[in-house]
Amino acid sequence: xxxxxxxxxxxxxxxxxxxxxxxxxxxxxxxxxxxxxxxxxxxxxxxxxxxxxxxxxxxxxxxxxxxxxxxxxxxxxxxxxxxxxxxxxxxxxxxxxxxxxxxxxxxxxxxxxxxxxxxxxxxxxxxxxxxxxxxxxxxxxxxxxxxxxxxxxxxxxxxxxxxxxxxxxxxxxxxxxxxxxxxxxxxxxxxxxxxxxxxxxxxxxxxxxxxxxxxxxxxxxxxxxxxxxxxxxxxxxxxxxxxxxxxxxxxxxxxxxxxxxxxxxxxxxxxxxxxxxxxxxxx
Amino acid sequence: xxxxxxxxxxxxxxxxxxxxxxxxxxxxxxxxxxxxxxxxxxxxxxxxxxxxxxxxxxxxxxxxxxxxxxxxxxxxxxxxxxxxxxxxxxxxxxxxxxxxxxxxxxxxxxxxxxxxxxxxxxxxxxxxxxxxxxxxxxxxxxxxxxxxxxxxxxxxxxxxxxxxxxxxxxxxxxxxxxxxxxxxxxxxxxxxxxxxxxxxxxxxxxxxxxxxxxxxxxxxxxxxxxxxxxxxxxxxxxxxxxxxxxxxxxxxxxxxxxxxxxxxxxxxxxxx
Numbered sequence: 001x002x003x004x005x006x007x008x009x010x011x012x013x014x015x016x017x018x019x020x021x022x023x024x025x026x027x028x029x030x031x032x033x034x035x036x037x038x039x040x041x042x043x044x045x046x047x048x049x050x051x052x053x054x055x056x057x058x059x060x061x062x063x064x065x066x067x068x069x070x071x072x073x074x075x076x077x078x079x080x081x082x083x084x085x086x087x088x089x090x091x092x093x094x095x096x097x098x099x100x101x102x103x104x105x106x107x108x109x110x111x112x113x114x115x116x117x118x119x120x121x122x123x124x125x126x127x128x129x130x131x132x133x134x135x136x137x138x139x140x141x142x143x144x145x146x147x148x149x150x151x152x153x154x155x156x157x158x159x160x161x162x163x164x165x166x167x168x169x170x171x172x173x174x175x176x177x178x179x180x181x182x183x184x185x186x187x188x189x190x191x192x193x194x195x196x197x198x199x200x201x202x203x204x205x206x207x208x209x210x211x212x213x214x215x216x217x218x219x220x221x222x223x224x225x226x227x228x229x230x231x232x233x234x235x236x237x238x239x240x241x242x243x244x245x246x247x248x249x250x251x252x253x254x255x256x257x258x259x260x261x262x263x264x265x266x267x268x269x270x271x272x273x274x275x276x277x278x279x280x281x282x283x
Numbered sequence: 284x285x286x287x288x289x290x291x292x293x294x295x296x297x298x299x300x301x302x303x304x305x306x307x308x309x310x311x312x313x314x315x316x317x318x319x320x321x322x323x324x325x326x327x328x329x330x331x332x333x334x335x336x337x338x339x340x341x342x343x344x345x346x347x348x349x350x351x352x353x354x355x356x357x358x359x360x361x362x363x364x365x366x367x368x369x370x371x372x373x374x375x376x377x378x379x380x381x382x383x384x385x386x387x388x389x390x391x392x393x394x395x396x397x398x399x400x401x402x403x404x405x406x407x408x409x410x411x412x413x414x415x416x417x418x419x420x421x422x423x424x425x426x427x428x429x430x431x432x433x434x435x436x437x438x439x440x441x442x443x444x445x446x447x448x449x450x451x452x453x454x455x456x457x458x459x460x461x462x463x464x465x466x467x468x469x470x471x472x473x474x475x476x477x478x479x480x481x482x483x484x485x486x487x488x489x490x491x492x493x494x495x496x497x498x499x500x501x502x503x504x505x506x507x508x509x510x511x512x513x514x515x516x517x518x519x520x521x522x523x524x525x526x527x528x529x530x531x532x533x534x535x536x537x538x539x540x541x542x543x544x545x546x547x548x549x550x551x552x553x554x555x
Contacts, residue, residue, distance in 0.1 A: 007460075011358050018355035019365070022348070022431070026372060029384075029428065032391025032398050039395060092287040110291050116540050117299055118489030120506045121529040124513065125298025125305075150294045208374075214381045214492035219513055226382045230496055233386060241390045244383030248375055255371035 030245065037242040050238045054246065064239065070228025073141040077224060078210045080145040082203035085156050088149065090199070093160055094191050097169050111157035114150055119215040122147065130220060141222045148216070152209050156202040163198020204258055208251060302533065305526035321524035322531055327508060331531065334488055334505040341426040342483035348427075349434020349483075350442075350476060356435065357442040370439070373432030381492035388415060388425050389497070416498055425493055430483050437482055441475035478546035485536050485543075505532060 040047045053059055061068040089111075096104050114122070126147055133143050169191065176190045192199065214226035223231075225247070232240035309315040321327060352369075359365040376384070391398040392415050415421035445468055453463040491506040502508045505528060512525035 015355045015358050018351055019369070022352050026376060026428075026432075028398060029387035029391045032396055033387045035397040036390035036393065036395075088287055088290055107287070110288075110295065113295060113299070115485070116533060116537050117295075118485075118491075118506065118532055118536060120489065120491045120509050121302055121532055122295075122298055124509065124525055124529040125301040126294070127513070128301055129293060129297055146294055150291070153291075153295075205378075208378050212378060212381055212383075214495070215510075218492075218495070219510060226492065229386075230382050233382075233389075233496070237386075237390075241386045244386040248383050248387075251375040252371055255374045256367060259367040259371055 030248065033241050033245040037238050037245065039238075050242045054239065054242050064232065064236075066223060066228045067232060067239070067243065070223045070225045073223060074211055074225035076142050077145050077148060077213075078207045080142060081148040081152065081210045082206040084145060084149050085152055085206055086199060086203065089153075089156055089160055089202075090192065090195070091187055093157075093164060094169055094173075094187065097164060098173060108157070108161075111153045113153075115154045119151060119213075120219075122150065123216055123219045126216075141217075141224065144213075144217055144220065144222055144224070145210070148206070148210050148213060151213070151216075152202075152206040155205045155209070159202040159205065160195065160198050163195045166198075167194045201258075204254070208255075211247065211251070299533075302526050302529045305523050306530040308523055318523045318527035322527055326502075327505075327528060330502065330505040330508045330528075331535075333503050335535070337422060337426065337504065338484045338487035341423055341430045341487050342480050345427055345430030345434050345483050345487075346438075346476065346480035349431040350438055350479075352431065353435045353438040353442045357439060357445075361443075369435065373435040375432075377429050377433035377436055382496045384425060384428055385493050385496035388421070388428070416500070417503075422494060422497065422504075425497060426487050426490070429490075429493070430487060433483060433486055434479055437479040438475065441472055441479070445471070474546045474549040478543050481539050481543040481546070485539050488536060488539075489532070 037050045038046050038048060053063070092107065096107055117125075130143070130147075133146065137143060172190050172194065173186050176186045181190070211225060213224065214230065217224040218227045218230065225243075229240045229243050229247075232243070306318055307314055307316065309317060322331075356366055356369045390396055393399065415424075449467050449471075450463050453467055458466070489506065491510060494504050494507055495510065498504075498507065502511050509525055509528050509532070512528065
């Protein structure tokens with residue numbers, strides 16, 4: 001018995017030492033950002049001027065039009081991309097499960113392919129495709145979401161796949177059909193509500209990826225939040241560092257809050273795979 | 284079904300094909316192996332080697348440190364604030380990063396930056412701060428800053444899969460903690476560990492934004508070279524050299540991913 005308690009104590013000490021050291025490693029650069037943004041002119045004294053400017057929406061939009069433009073574009077992209085991803089993936093994956101199980105390997109392959117094609121390579125290949133997109137639809141920044149959907153495919157696929165595995169789509173849809181529901185009703189009122197957690201985590205991953213995306217936007221000379229931040233970093237470093245810190249903190253708060261929503265994010269497929277058998281054999 | 288395949292064809296298959304086929308076409312769309320010659324140029328070879336070294340070092344160190352971190356986090360109670368805090372923090376740092384991470388380091392190591400001042404006070408002068416922009420010093424540090432969190436996220440499920448019963452069984456049979464790690468947990472975790480390290484490698488290898496935001500002078504890494512081949516005027520007759528470099532990247536990543544897929548299947552055995 002005492003052996004166990006010694007072990008427990010040692011494990012606790014190990015845990016806290018490790019966590020403290022790494023937390024310091026993670027937090028120091030972030031504190032460095034905070035410190036930098038509050039430095040007075042010439043590195044003397046403290047001032048909250050940068051943050052006051054940033055908090056004042058009207059000043060930002062007048063003095064930093066690029067920042068406002070990039071921010072709005074990123075928000076727009078962060079709305080469109082998850083929606084497009086869901087419209088594209090949820091019906092397809094459901095349909096494959098119900099009617100075309102033979103295609104499931106193909107769909108999986110296509111969805112995971114972007115993992116092997118780095119964003120920078122995708123840019124090279126997308127250049128001619130985007131020449132057509134711009135020619136046909138005009139050169140709006142929002143068209144970037146077409147490429148972003150491809151970037152989020154692997155992550156979204158994994159989390160939706162985990163969600164679909166956890167429910168019996170076939171029985172559910174047959175039950176709905178036999179009660180007279182059309183396919184649209186089945187999707188909207190039966191499949192989607194049952195996939196709530198998976199849909200939520202897939203969308204969140206997409207939002208995070210879109211808000212952090214730099215490569216494609218910058219090489220296509222489009223201004224999203226990251227590109228605006230990058231360009232601003234050359235002229236007014238304090239403001240752009242402040243924006244960077246605000247974005248990181250915002251991301252953390254959202255993720256932290258998300259981790260309390262539902263039982264647990266259905267994010268990683270492997271995690272879900274591991275957890276399922278326990279439910280099946282409660283012994 | 285049709286929308287899905289139409290969409291992925293246009294925005295995924297076609298671009299991939301453009302790269303693969305374009306790598307073998309000259310300016311007049313005739314077949315050529317000339318673009319591949321661009322790959323043998325010293326600067327490109329250096330870019331590839333430096334990219335591979337940077338990715339290998341940061342994925343190895345990141346996997347080791349991140350693995351220890353993942354184990355430490357897994358000993359916290361499931362659903363505890365500690366655990367949620369670390370997974371959320373790591374999620375942000377691993378996915379969100381890019382430009383903001385580069386800024387964090389530039390700000391911390393600037394002349395009056397927090398870390399330069401702190402390190403200077405304990406007698407570890409950071410010098411001119413120029414080392415931060417070098418691929419084999421500063422970039423390693425900054426890359427680790429997103430590699431370690433990624434390791435936590437990828438590796439945590441595997442560590443969580445270790446059952447307490449296995450340790451108890453080892454102890455019942457007279458094994459020590461060392462025996463447990465050497466003979467039980469180690470071999471079980473090994474495939475997941477190597478797999479995660481490979482994932483970290485591809486992650487670092489394809490990273491563009493962090494390096495771009497830090498390095499503005501030369502192009503020490505392959506992704507940066509591809510980027511500049513797109514945005515600058517290219518030497519005549521080498522319009523498709525960028526595609527050849529892109530193909531080279533895809534090949535490296537593809538080899539690593541195939542290894543990863545194989546290991547992942549092996550790792551899955553103990554997760555069932």
